[in-house]
Amino acid sequence: MFNNLKTKFNQYFDRLTPFQVIVLFYASAVIVSTILVSLPFLHKEGVDLSFIDALFTAVSAVSVTGLTVVSTMDTFNTAGYFVLMFILQFGGIGVMTLGTFIWLMLGKKIGLRRRQLIKTDQNRSTFAGMVKLIKQILLIILLIELVGAIILSIYFTQYFPTTGEAIVQGMFASVSATTNAGFDITGVSLVIFENDYFVQFINMLLLTLGAIGFPVLIEIKDYLTHKQKNVIHFSLFAKLTSVTFGVLVVVGTVLIYLLDRNHFFADKSWHEAFFFSLFQSVTTRNGGLATMDVAEFSVPTLLVICILMFIGASPSSVGGGIRTTTFAISLLSVISYARGKSHVRVFRREIDPDDIFRSFIVINTAIAITGIAVILLNYFEPQFSLMQILFEACSAFGTTGLSMGITPDLHTAGKIIIITLMFIGRIGIFSFLFIIRGKGIKDKYHYPKEPMIIG
Amino acid sequence: MFNNLKTKFNQYFDRLTPFQVIVLFYASAVIVSTILVSLPFLHKEGVDLSFIDALFTAVSAVSVTGLTVVSTMDTFNTAGYFVLMFILQFGGIGVMTLGTFIWLMLGKKIGLRRRQLIKTDQNRSTFAGMVKLIKQILLIILLIELVGAIILSIYFTQYFPTTGEAIVQGMFASVSATTNAGFDITGVSLVIFENDYFVQFINMLLLTLGAIGFPVLIEIKDYLTHKQKNVIHFSLFAKLTSVTFGVLVVVGTVLIYLLDRNHFFADKSWHEAFFFSLFQSVTTRNGGLATMDVAEFSVPTLLVICILMFIGASPSSVGGGIRTTTFAISLLSVISYARGKSHVRVFRREIDPDDIFRSFIVINTAIAITGIAVILLNYFEPQFSLMQILFEACSAFGTTGLSMGITPDLHTAGKIIIITLMFIGRIGIFSFLFIIRGKGIKDKYHYPKEPMIIG
Numbered sequence: 001m002f003n004n005l006k007t008k009f010n011q012y013f014d015r016l017t018p019f020q021v022i023v024l025f026y027a028s029a030v031i032v033s034t035i036l037v038s039l040p041f042l043h044k045e046g047v048d049l050s051f052i053d054a055l056f057t058a059v060s061a062v063s064v065t066g067l068t069v070v071s072t073m074d075t076f077n078t079a080g081y082f083v084l085m086f087i088l089q090f091g092g093i094g095v096m097t098l099g100t101f102i103w104l105m106l107g108k109k110i111g112l113r114r115r116q117l118i119k120t121d122q123n124r125s126t127f128a129g130m131v132k133l134i135k136q137i138l139l140i141i142l143l144i145e146l147v148g149a150i151i152l153s154i155y156f157t158q159y160f161p162t163t164g165e166a167i168v169q170g171m172f173a174s175v176s177a178t179t180n181a182g183f184d185i186t187g188v189s190l191v192i193f194e195n196d197y198f199v200q201f202i203n204m205l206l207l208t209l210g211a212i213g214f215p216v217l218i219e220i221k222d223y224l225t226h227k228q229k230n231v232i233h234f235s236l237f238a239k240l241t242s243v244t245f246g247v248l249v250v251v252g253t254v255l256i257y258l259l260d261r262n263h264f265f266a267d268k269s270w271h272e273a274f275f276f277s278l279f280q281s282v283t284t285r286n287g288g289l290a291t292m293d294v295a296e297f298s299v300p301t302l303l304v305i306c307i308l309m310f311i312g313a314s315p316s317s318v319g320g321g322i323r324t325t326t327f328a329i330s331l332l333s334v335i336s337y338a339r340g341k342s343h344v345r346v347f348r349r350e351i352d353p354d355d356i357f358r359s360f361i362v363i364n365t366a367i368a369i370t371g372i373a374v375i376l377l378n379y380f381e382p383q384f385s386l387m388q389i390l391f392e393a394c395s396a397f398g399t400t401g402l403s404m405g406i407t408p409d410l411h412t413a414g415k416i417i418i419i420t421l422m423f424i425g426r427i428g429i430f431s432f433l434f435i436i437r438g439k440g441i442k443d444k445y446h447y448p449k450e451p452m453i454i455g
Numbered sequence: 456m457f458n459n460l461k462t463k464f465n466q467y468f469d470r471l472t473p474f475q476v477i478v479l480f481y482a483s484a485v486i487v488s489t490i491l492v493s494l495p496f497l498h499k500e501g502v503d504l505s506f507i508d509a510l511f512t513a514v515s516a517v518s519v520t521g522l523t524v525v526s527t528m529d530t531f532n533t534a535g536y537f538v539l540m541f542i543l544q545f546g547g548i549g550v551m552t553l554g555t556f557i558w559l560m561l562g563k564k565i566g567l568r569r570r571q572l573i574k575t576d577q578n579r580s581t582f583a584g585m586v587k588l589i590k591q592i593l594l595i596i597l598l599i600e601l602v603g604a605i606i607l608s609i610y611f612t613q614y615f616p617t618t619g620e621a622i623v624q625g626m627f628a629s630v631s632a633t634t635n636a637g638f639d640i641t642g643v644s645l646v647i648f649e650n651d652y653f654v655q656f657i658n659m660l661l662l663t664l665g666a667i668g669f670p671v672l673i674e675i676k677d678y679l680t681h682k683q684k685n686v687i688h689f690s691l692f693a694k695l696t697s698v699t700f701g702v703l704v705v706v707g708t709v710l711i712y713l714l715d716r717n718h719f720f721a722d723k724s725w726h727e728a729f730f731f732s733l734f735q736s737v738t739t740r741n742g743g744l745a746t747m748d749v750a751e752f753s754v755p756t757l758l759v760i761c762i763l764m765f766i767g768a769s770p771s772s773v774g775g776g777i778r779t780t781t782f783a784i785s786l787l788s789v790i791s792y793a794r795g796k797s798h799v800r801v802f803r804r805e806i807d808p809d810d811i812f813r814s815f816i817v818i819n820t821a822i823a824i825t826g827i828a829v830i831l832l833n834y835f836e837p838q839f840s841l842m843q844i845l846f847e848a849c850s851a852f853g854t855t856g857l858s859m860g861i862t863p864d865l866h867t868a869g870k871i872i873i874i875t876l877m878f879i880g881r882i883g884i885f886s887f888l889f890i891i892r893g894k895g896i897k898d899k900y901h902y903p904k905e906p907m908i909i910g
C-alpha cells in the first residue's frame with residue numbers, strides 16, 4: 001500500500017520536466033522558510049508576525065531579494081538572524097545545488113536525472129563535472145563569505161558596543177552582501193556607513209563576487225591556480241557576462257550622477273557624489289543594499305535604476321532579473337540587424353540564433369509580467385505613485401531589494417503580487433514558462449509558411 | 456557643370472537604400488508642411504506661431520498623430536483647415552504612395568527603383584500590380600472619406616449655426632477620422648458628442664477603416680466585388696491583423712471598463728460606460744480622438760491605454776506604433792515556446808522564423824526608444840508626473856494623439872523629444888534602424904559559434 005503510493009509518487013515525479021521540479025523545490029523551500037521565520041522563539045519579544053508577512057519574508061529570503069514588510073532588526077532575535085542567514089545561503093547558492101550537495105554528503109549517488117536538474121538550475125550547458133562544480137561553488141562562496149565576515153567583524157568593533165554584536169553584524173553583512181540578499185540588521189541598510197568608504201568598498205566587492213556568476217568565479221579560480229596562464233581559455237559566456245556587468249556598473253554610475261547632479265548631488269563633494277553613484281549602481285546588479293534613501297533621487301535617475309534592476313545579475317549567480325547575457329545578446333542583435341549583418345558576433349565568436357531567440361523570449365516575457373504586475377499594483381495600491389510602484393516591481397522581479405519605502409505599507413493583494421514577482425525573478429523566466437510545458441512535445445506535421453508584414 | 460551636379464546627385468540618391476529614401480521623403484514633407492502651417496494668411500487674426508510650434512504641428516500632421524501644442528481651432532482659419540486636411544491626407548496615405556501617384560499623373564513611367572520604394576513604404580511583399588495598388592488605395596480612402604464627410608456634414612447641421620460651418624466641420628471630422636489624424640477643429644475633440652452615439656459610431660467606423668490596413672481593405676473590396684465568393688482566399692496577413700485588431704478593441708474595452716468601474720464609470724449608466732469604454736479602446740488603435748478627458752481615468756486604465764497606443768495600428772495603414780502583427784507574432788512565439796512547440800502556427804500557416812526575429816527586433820527597439828524618451832522627458836519636464844509623460848510618449852510613438860493635456864505646456868526640449876517619437880513612430884522602426892545601414896553589406900567570413908547561458 002505504502003510502496004504503491006511511493007511508486008505512484010515516483011512516476012509522477014518522473015513525468016515532470018527539470019524546470020517543473022526546480023519550481024517545486026523552490027516552492028518547498030518557501031514553505032519550509034515560511035514555517036521557520038514564523039517560529040516565535042526566533043522573534044524578539046512582543047513580535048506578532050502575520051502569515052502573509054512571514055510568507056513575504058520567506059520568499060524575499062529564498063529569492064535573496066531583500067524587500068521587507070517588517071524590519072528584520074526589530075522582528076528577529078540573534079537566533080533568528082542565524083536562521084535567516086541559513087535561508088539566504090540556501091536561496092543564494094541555489095536550492096537545487098545545495099540540495100544535491102546534501103544528497104552527496106548523505107552518501108547517495110547522483111543519478112543522471114538529478115544532474116540534469118542541477119544543469120538546468122545553474123544553466124550549465126554540459127553535464128561534465130557536475131559534482132565537482134557544486135563543491136567548487138560552495139567552497140568559493142563560503143570562502144568569500146568567511147573572509148568578508150572576518151574583515152567586517154573586526155572593522156565593525158568601532159561601530160558597535162560589544163565584540164559579540166560586531167561579529168553578528170559582520171557575519172550577517174558578509175552573508176547578505178555575498179548572496180546579494182540585501183537584508184540588513186542595522187535597520188537602515190548601509191546608510192550608517194554613508195561616509196565609510198572602506199565598508200562600502202568591501203560590500204561592493206562581495207556583492208560583485210556574488211553576482212558575477214559562478215562559472216566566472218570558477219574560471220577565474222582556474223586561471224589563478226593554473227601554472228601556465230596562457231593555456232587557460234576564458235569562455236565566451238565568462239567574457240560576455242563580465243564585460244556586460246562592468247559596462248552596466250560604469251554606465252549606471254555615470255547616468256545616476258549626471259541625471260541627479262543638480263538635485264541630490266548638488267550639495268555633495270566629488271567623492272561623496274562618486275561613492276553614492278558607484279554604490280547605488282553596483283547594488284542594482286543585485287545587492288539591494290543602499291547607502292542612502294533612494295527615494296531622494298529624481299524620477300529620471302529612479303527610472304535608470306529600474307532598468308538596471310530589471311536587467312539584474314549574471315546567469316548562474318545569486319541574482320535575478322532577465323540577466324546580463326540576455327540583455328547583451330538582445331542589444332547586440334538589434335545593433336547587428338541595424339547594420340545589416342546576418343550574424344551576431346562578439347569576441348570573435350558567433351552567437352547561436354537559438355540563443356538570440358531565447359533572449360528575446362526572456363526579455364519580452366519579463367516585460368509582460370512586470371507590466372501586468374505594475375498595472376495590478378496600481379489598481380490595488382492606488383495610494384502610491386506610479387514611480388514608487390514601478391520601482392518596487394522592478395526591484396522584486398530583479399530580486400534586487402531596493403525600495404522607495406512602500407513595501408511595509410502594501411495591502412495583502414500588493415504583497416502577493418510582489419511575492420509572485422520575486423519568485424518568478426529568482427526561478428527565471430524559462431522555469432516560469434516551462435511550468436506549463438509537458439515533456440517531449442514534438443511537432444509531427446508542418447503547415448505551409450506565408451510571408452508576413454512586420455512593424 | 457549643372458549636369459555634372461545632377462549626375463552626382465543621382466549617384467548619391469542611388470547609393471541610398473529604399474528605407475533611407477523614405478526617411479528623406481518624410482523629412483521633406485515635414486519641411487514643406489512646416490512652411491505651410493507657418494504661412495500667416497492661413498492663421499486666424501493675431502496668431503503668432505513660433506518655429507518650434509509650427510514644426511511640432513507639421514510633424515504631428517505628417518505623422519497623423521494629432522498631438523497639438525496650439526489649438527487647431529484657435530490658430531488656423533478655414534483656408535488653414537483645408538491645408539491641414541491636405542497634409543493629413545498626404546501623411547496618412549503615405550508620402551511615398553501619394554508622391555508616386557502624382558508622378559503617374561504627370562505621365563512618367565514608374566521605374567523599378569521607385570516601385571521598390573513604395574513596396575517598402577507599404578510593406579508589400581510582392582512587386583506585382585504596384586500601380587494598380589496605389590490607385591486602389593487612393594480610391595478606397597477617398598471614397599470612405601467622401602461618404603463620411605457627407606453623412607457627418609448633414610448630421611452636423613443640428614450642431615453648428617450655419618450650413619457652411621457644418622460642412623467644414625463634417626469634412627474635417629471625416630478626413631481626421633479616416634486618416635486617424637486625431638486633429639479637431641471643435642476645440643475639444645469629440646467631447647461635445649459624448650452623448651451622441653451616432654457621431655461616435657460613424658467616427659469609430661472611419662477610424663477602423665483607416666487603421667485596419669490597406670491590404671485588408673483591398674482584400675475585402677476584392678471579396679465584395681468578386682462574383683464567386685468561395686474562390687477568394689484571404690491572406691494570412693489580413694486574417695492575423697484583423698483578428699488582432701478586433702481582439703485588442705474588445706480586450707481594451709473590457710479592461711478600461713473593469714479597471715475604472717469604481718472610478719470614472721461609477722456614476723455612469725451602462726450605455727454611457729459601454730460607449731466611453733468602446734470609443735476610447737477603438738481610438739487607441741490609432742485615432743487619437745476622444746469623447747472624454749482621458750486624464751479622468753485612473754492610473755491602471757491609463758497604463759492599459761498606453762500599451763494599446765504603443766501597439767498601434769495594422770502595418771500598411773495610416774497608423775503607427777509597433778503594429779498589430781508585430782505584437783501578435785511576438786505573443787504567439789512566446790506561447791508556442793512555452794508550450795514546447797518548435798513552430799509558431801496560426802490559421803493553419805507557419806510563421807517564418809525570420810518574421811519572428813524581425814518582430815522581436817521591432818518590439819525591443821521600440822521599447823528602448825520609448826524608454827529613453829520617457830527618461831529624457833522626465834529630466835527636461837520635471838513638472839509633470841511619470842504617468843503624464845509615459846502617456847504622452849506612448850501616444851507620440853504610436854502616433855495616436857491622445858493626451859493627458861501636457862502637450863501645450865512642454866518646453867522646447869520636450870517638444871523636440873515628442874517630435875522625434877512621432878517621426879520614428881510613423882516611419883516605423885525598420886526605416887529608423889536602416890537610416891544607418893549601408894547597401895548590401897554581406898558577411899564574408901564566419902566565426903565559430905559558442906553556446907551561451909540565457910535568462
Ligand SMILES: [K+]
Binds near residue numbers: 182286401
Ligand atoms: K537582492
Ligand SMILES: [K+]
Binds near residue numbers: 635637742854855
Ligand atoms: K492619430
